[in-house]
Amino acid sequence: MPDLMKIAEKLESKILPMIRFTPENVIDLDRLLCDTFISQCPKPIDYHNRRDLVRIFNTITKEIYGNSDGSPVVEEYGSFVMDMFDKKSDLDLSITFNDSSEVSRKKKISTLHKFNRKLLLIERQGHVTGLQPIWTARVPIIKVTDSGTGIECDLSVDNRDGIAKSRIIHAISAIDERFRKLSFLMKSWAKAHDINSPKDSTLSSLSIVSFVAFHLQTRNPPILPPFSILLKEGDDPASVAKVVKTYLNYGKQNKESLAMLFITLLVKLASVEKLWEKGFCASLYEGSWILKSWKRSYPISVEDFIDRSQNVARAVGRNAVKTIYRCIHKSLDFLTQFLNGQSQGNNLMDVLFGKNTASTLEVGVTSHIGENKNNLPILQNPHPPKKRRLEEHLEEKKVRIRNEKKIVSALQGTEPLRGGWVQQSLSETPRNSLVSLAAPVSYRPPHAISSTNIKVNHNHNPGTTPHFSLHPVAFERSYNPSIPSHLIASQSSQGFAIHQKSVASNPYLPSIHSHLPQVGRNPYTQRAFYNNRNNPFGP
Missing domain, CATH: 3.30.460.10 (Beta Polymerase, domain 2)
Structure with a gap:
């Protein structure tokens, strides 16, 4: 079998010389990408x-x-x-x-x-x-x-299968934060170009994330290991997470910035455009290119890292793949123009991620954060006085009890239940929605980020933009998929009880316990859309 990695690298080497990687412009591009990541991160x-x-x-x-x-x-x-x-x-x-x-x-x-x-x-x-x-x-x-x-x-x-793969990907993203950031940006790029929709025969989110993981596996030195190593104890998420802990410093020898990885990923995809039909397949399990024949012909091949008989890019159609590659080549052209000093950064971000992308060179992650940790922003009122917290808790409890009584009365037919009575404290949530029907909860701002919690990424040369962001949700891990976030209500002979299967840990959100009533005998009193006993969902 020919050395597929060398074939791919040779093709990449024909494209890369066309791009001028001027250090100053690469740093500017890195800052733009970090700004874009921060601006689009979930709140x-x-x-x-x-x-x-x-x-x-x-x-x-x-x-x-x-x-x-x-x-x-x-x-x-x-x-x-x-x-x-x-x-x-x-x-x-x-x-x-x-x-x-x-x-x-x-x-x-x-x-x-x-x-x-x-x-x-x-x-x-x-x-x-x-x-x-x-x-x-x-x-x-x-x-x-x-x-x-x-x-x-x-x-x-x-x-x-989807649940397990999602949790495995989340666990693996702990190895190097560039995996999550590059995946986020590539998904945003694909959405902006309307090529992130399996139902339209384009790329699925899993195929995009798989391309990113494969790219990081095939860098020199590699940033992620072959998934075969991470799956050696089994493919259940808990076993993978256990193995991942032993590889947290795996990619520290690689100093490439987010900008370099973004460009070289597009170059890698462009270089193999004509090789898919020859049987080239990206294998995350092996961490390398392989030759693979499928039962049917696919225009793009990305091997499923758990079920290797499946192609996670199987949805891509033959006409759609032409659209995908037009977007890749167009993006590389604009990136080349920017690095050659022929276009402005904001225009580039609009081309890559859509119009009005909130990203400017002036608003960005400073390259000196690691040197001066005390300059991190202090969020408003991170520690309310104990007396005030107690008063807020008592007020929330009164509101919950009052609302529960209204719903119970409505369910018993003694009082009509009218929409809009729930006073949602999260002003960002509109009333006419499922979420607006949740029991009231007072949202408090997240705690200030302690300087002792800063994890400085040492994978960067001095003067380059660091790969972590100032946004608290982007900076810290905010979701733990190994802990399902659902709660199950049940009713016993002793009365109503809420059984917490488990609650996702997020330091920036109030406890999910605060959403639920602590009294009452009807497991549906926490939702306003249950209007009566015979037809709980209304007329």
């Missing part, structure tokens, strides 16, 4: 809204299946779990049953029909829009959009 409210939606769907699940041990739960996966999403990203959800046996397609569709009926009733009240069941897809799903937040939810059944 605490984006995490909050998605967690609340997961919890609401679990409440709906209990309405359908009851509180028995055999009832399913709704689990999140995809970009949210990988922590590679923005505020416009879809929320992928899976209805997962407890038994280990594989769920038949017939049962999946039957399950989705039950949820579809419930969601139709909610849609009539205006809390959701765009309800669209897709029964004929390879993976049957229901698409539905929360009216207030605009978050589109894709609901599938028993997507254990």
